[in-house]
């Protein structure tokens with residue numbers, strides 16, 4: 106291999122810095138490796154990439170592993186989430202003397218969901234939302250070929266909050282998402298792991314992006330309206 110050739114990647118998907126790398130969106134670690142799939146399915150086909158500066162890249166930080174460990178957990182996820190939890194996520198959890206385990210299983214406690222006993226963990230929600238926002242902005246950049254300069258917010262239609270009132274909203278949000286995005290094209294070549302959809306202009310005053318992970322966990326990134 107020759108020395109790295111300097112190719113101009115343009116500017117970062119999020120800021121005006123020169124891009125130094127092309128980053129996977131969402132982070133590659135969310136997609137099971139072929140060696141971990143019993144039937145040899147390749148879930149890493151044609152992953153989306155965007156140019157990124159060092160600050161706004163989506164990998165090479167503990168954040169993407171934390172995001173992975175949290176996203177595989179929600180109730181209603183598919184078998185790929187279960188497979189990933191039992192392989193890649195488990196390996197990440199036991200690495201570094203369980204540093205990630207301590208973060209993820211922080212304040213674990215029993216709760217009831219729909220009358221069924223289960224376990225809840227305290228989630229670093231701002232950290233997860235920041236990651237989801239970055240993914241939403243990167244997808245917007247990929248989809249429309251320009252940066253998403255607006256202030257945006259993230260709403261998750263999955264019950265994973267500490268606040269039971271927020272969790273009560275989750276089914277309503279899911280219903281709303283289904284109405285807004287139902288029938289729209291799904292983008293992403295590994296939809297069992299991840300796909301996204303974009304609202305047509307007439308549905309909302311501006312684009313909103315719905316992101317669905319493991320067929321269950323879903324989040325919408327949408328422009329903040331001026332008040």
Ligand SMILES: [Zn+2]
Pocket residue numbers: 117118119120121122157158159160161
């Ligand atoms: Zn940047």
